[in-house]
Amino acid sequence: MCVGLSARVDKIKNGMAVVDASGVKREISTELIENLYPGDYVMVHAGIAIAKISSTDEDEVNKIMETIKDAK
Amino acid sequence: MLSKDIEKAKSIIMNYDGPPIKIMEVCGTHTHEIFKLGIRNILPNNINLISGPGCPVCVTPTEFIDEAIYLALEKNITICTFGDLIRVPGTSSSLGDARSKGANIQMVYSPLDSVEYAINHPEQQVVFLSVGFETTTPASCIAVRNAKNIELKNFSILGANKTMYQAYLALKDAADAYIYPGHVCTMTGMSELYKLRDEENVSGAVTGFSASEILSSLAYIISETQKNKPFVANLYPRVVTEEGLIKAKTLVENTMESCDSIWRGLGIIEKSGMKLKKEYIDYDARAKYDIPKIVGKPNKGCKCGEVLRGDIKPFECPLFSKGCTPEHPIGACMVSNEGACSAYYKYGENLWKKN
Numbered sequence: 072m073c074v075g076l077s078a079r080v081d082k083i084k085n086g087m088a089v090v091d092a093s094g095v096k097r098e099i100s101t102e103l104i105e106n107l108y109p110g111d112y113v114m115v116h117a118g119i120a121i122a123k124i125s126s127t128d129e130d131e132v133n134k135i136m137e138t139i140k141d142a143k
Numbered sequence: 144m145l146s147k148d149i150e151k152a153k154s155i156i157m158n159y160d161g162p163p164i165k166i167m168e169v170c171g172t173h174t175h176e177i178f179k180l181g182i183r184n185i186l187p188n189n190i191n192l193i194s195g196p197g198c199p200v201c202v203t204p205t206e207f208i209d210e211a212i213y214l215a216l217e218k219n220i221t222i223c224t225f226g227d228l229i230r231v232p233g234t235s236s237s238l239g240d241a242r243s244k245g246a247n248i249q250m251v252y253s254p255l256d257s258v259e260y261a262i263n264h265p266e267q268q269v270v271f272l273s274v275g276f277e278t279t280t281p282a283s284c285i286a287v288r289n290a291k292n293i294e295l296k297n298f299s300i301l302g303a304n305k306t307m308y309q310a311y312l313a314l315k316d317a318a319d320a321y322i323y324p325g326h327v328c329t330m331t332g333m334s335e336l337y338k339l340r341d342e343e344n345v346s347g348a349v350t351g352f353s354a355s356e357i358l359s360s361l362a363y364i365i366s367e368t369q370k371n372k373p374f375v376a377n378l379y380p381r382v383v384t385e386e387g388l389i390k391a392k393t394l395v396e397n398t399m400e401s402c403d404s405i406w407r408g409l410g411i412i413e414k415s416g417m418k419l420k421k422e423y424i425d426y427d428a429r430a431k432y433d434i435p436k437i438v439g440k441p442n443k444g445c446k447c448g449e450v451l452r453g454d455i456k457p458f459e460c461p462l463f464s465k466g467c468t469p470e471h472p473i474g475a476c477m478v479s480n481e482g483a484c485s486a487y488y489k490y491g492e493n494l495w496k497k498n
């Protein structure tokens with residue numbers, strides 16, 4: 072039950088949005104997320120957006136590995 | 144380049160030859176992904192990955208299922224629930240068994256769907272089974288608030304919502320570091336993890352769910368553990384922010400308050416639960432239906448408690464694969480996809496067949 076799905080916001084209206092998760096469209100609540108626009112990516116869990124996704128994992132992982140290198 | 148980073152992370156993990164390290168992946172989705180990606184197969188013997196209590200279905204106590212069955216069969220109430228809960232064994236049966244006796248059990252994807260269901264079925268009384276941690280609780284709060292706003296009379300929730308902080312504390316000696324559950328941290332932010340580090344010497348890293356995120360996080364934890372100093376890091380910053388989701392925290396604070404909570408296998412953990420505030424009492428199924436006090440009896444042979452505490456691996460339970468399988472689960476950890484027993488059963492054959 073606990074899976075988070077990343078999805079692209081298609082339309083937003085009154086705290087609800089239609090999102091596209093790998094081709095599957097769904098209506099979710101976005102009332103917890105501020106400044107959300109069509110085209111943004113969100114993490115969806117149990118019918119609500121729980122976070123805005125700010126980038127891909129590539130930069131993130133690169134930074135983690137840099138930190139480890141610095142430590143040595 | 145991503146592939147270069149992955150190779151580097153893998154080599155740090157595979158070549159680790161220091162003192163034994165115990166790492167607990169708190170979240171059931173991590174347990175599942177780690178198996179699916181085959182990460183356990185590359186771990187050296189001195190790295191022990193323990194599956195923790197972060198699958199809400201697995202820690203939901205037997206009596207909660209018994210209460211839901213009571214409502215469904217004795218009070219003729221429609222139960223709306225996440226699908227995973229349907230097969231979780233109660234004391235003598237599951238919600239699935241109740242359904243075959245005529246109970247109306249509806250599977251929903253979101254608490255908001257159960258409000259929709261209640262609106263569309265005014266002739267039925269509807270109860271949503273509200274389980275879950277910080278990630279899921281706001282959705283239940285939105286559902287209850289929406290229902291109250293439109294004065295919906297045929298909707299309420301049976302609550303078993305939990306918070307992770309006290310569970311991190313309760314299990315802190317089970318491992319050297321936690322892989323913190325990324326999606327719980329989207330809500331809570333980092334402050335409580337700093338507090339755990341500074342006041343309780345608890346270490347860990349907030350981790351995402353892709354292969355590269357999990358591998359780099361393991362590499363990070365291995366390298367930090369060797370410094371013998373408590374640490375915490377947000378390794379999932381594309382989703383988790385320092386402050387967490389303020390609006391979610393405010394919503395939950397306005398709707399629910401903390402209470403003690405029973406965790407299957409771990410017992411009562413003080414202040415580790417959330418229940419509806421007085422203003423919302425009409426939406427609390429326990430108050431609305433006067434449910435009698437039920438003391439649940441989990442199957443005596445089931446070792447879910449030891450599994451959730453990391454004391455034993457699932458295959459060390461005598462019932463594992465002998466009586467308890469995903470098709471016929473005896474304990475909750477074998478039911479949900481995120482449960483440790485089910486993950487070992489599905490993906491860990493090489494680990495348990497040799498034992």
Ligand code: SF4
Binds near residue numbers: 447448463467468473
């Ligand atoms: S294998 Fe089954 S009976 Fe044993 S601990 Fe896991 S869920 Fe419980």
